[in-house]
Amino acid sequence: MNELPEVETMRSVLSRDLVGRQVKLATITVGKLVKPHKSAKEFRTALEGHAIKEAQRLGRNLIFLLDNGHRLVLNPGSGQILMAATAKVTKPKFTQLVISFDKVGELRLVDPKGDARAFVAKAPAEGEGEEISKFARLSVGGDGLALRKTISELADVGIDAIEDQIGWDRFAAVMRSRTTPLVEVLTDERIFTGLGDIYADEILFSAGLHPNRSAEGLTTIEIRRLHRSFLEIVADAIKHEGTAFEDAPWTDPYGKSGSYQKFIQVYKREGLPCSQCRAPITRVSTKTHDTYFCEKCQA
Numbered sequence: 055m056n057e058l059p060e061v062e063t064m065r066s067v068l069s070r071d072l073v074g075r076q077v078k079l080a081t082i083t084v085g086k087l088v089k090p091h092k093s094a095k096e097f098r099t100a101l102e103g104h105a106i107k108e109a110q111r112l113g114r115n116l117i118f119l120l121d122n123g124h125r126l127v128l129n130p131g132s133g134q135i136l137m138a139a140t141a142k143v144t145k146p147k148f149t150q151l152v153i154s155f156d157k158v159g160e161l162r163l164v165d166p167k168g169d170a171r172a173f174v175a176k177a178p179a180e181g182e183g184e185e186i187s188k189f190a191r192l193s194v195g196g197d198g199l200a201l202r203k204t205i206s207e208l209a210d211v212g213i214d215a216i217e218d219q220i221g222w223d224r225f226a227a228v229m230r231s232r233t234t235p236l237v238e239v240l241t242d243e244r245i246f247t248g249l250g251d252i253y254a255d256e257i258l259f260s261a262g263l264h265p266n267r268s269a270e271g272l273t274t275i276e277i278r279r280l281h282r283s284f285l286e287i288v289a290d291a292i293k294h295e296g297t298a299f300e301d302a303p304w305t306d307p308y309g310k311s312g313s314y315q316k317f318i319q320v321y322k323r324e325g326l327p328c329s330q331c332r333a334p335i336t337r338v339s340t341k342t343h344d345t346y347f348c349e350k351c352q353a
């Protein structure tokens with residue numbers, strides 16, 4: 055699954071190879087992929103002939119700053135972004151977008167479920183810009199706020215653990231404003247972006263907090279613990295280049311698998327012994343997700 059650590063891994067790998075490269079050609083198979091544009095042609099015209107100056111990211115969105123000041127935004131959804139050395143390499147089924155470059159072959163967006171999107175965002179005129187996420191607005195630094203102001207389609211992206219700087223006190227303000235269970239707060243994209251079920255469960259285990267605790271009821275010490283775990287788990291998952299399970303494989307654009315699954319403590323470990331207390335890990339299912347935790351370690 056493409057959560058924050060996986061998309062950050064893509065960004066880091068693609069930054070190495072694509073910065074300085076010029077887009078030759080963009081080919082779109084399914085028009086709705088580039089829906090913010092009136093037509094596929096409009097998307098292509100905005101992109102072709104321009105060089106990539108920088109690779110950025112916000113939440114699950116890869117962002118490439120172009121030499122004309124516009125930004126190419128790729129959100130792979132549940133799909134895959136792959137690099138191919140030449141156009142001759144067989145395209146996987148559901149390859150819906152191909153962007154070819156000078157010298158480095160081509161980038162392919164594979165989108166079997168049709169939930170990916172791609173668009174070119176123009177730099178907004180002076181004074182323009184959307185009302186940005188009320189949660190992300192609490193950030194005191196990082197590139198996140200500037201990206202939300204520049205790309206109106208991303209104005210609503212929640213707090214990004216890497217691109218927004220949010221101290222424990224402001225993190226506490228977010229928690230104290232929510233009456234919902236912790237796991238729902240962490241997996242709400244409007245509040246925190248790119249954590250998903252895996253990282254939310256791991257953060258809560260690391261912080262020793264029961265997923266069904268109400269966010270507003272946490273003590274100051276618990277909030278500080280949760281804040282620390284939030285930053286540590288995301289940083290660790292990036293260090294190990296994302297998580298890949300047998301039934302949910304994940305690779306970077308060159309086919310290299312992530313390895314954070316080796317460090318997973320609770321997610322999908324129902325019935326297996328907890329690494330801290332040996333009690334079996336519990337799973338609780340709701341309509342929207344399965345939550346894994348240790349009943350003994352998570353109060």
Ligand SMILES: [Zn+2]
Nearest residue numbers: 328331348351
């Ligand atoms: Zn335990």
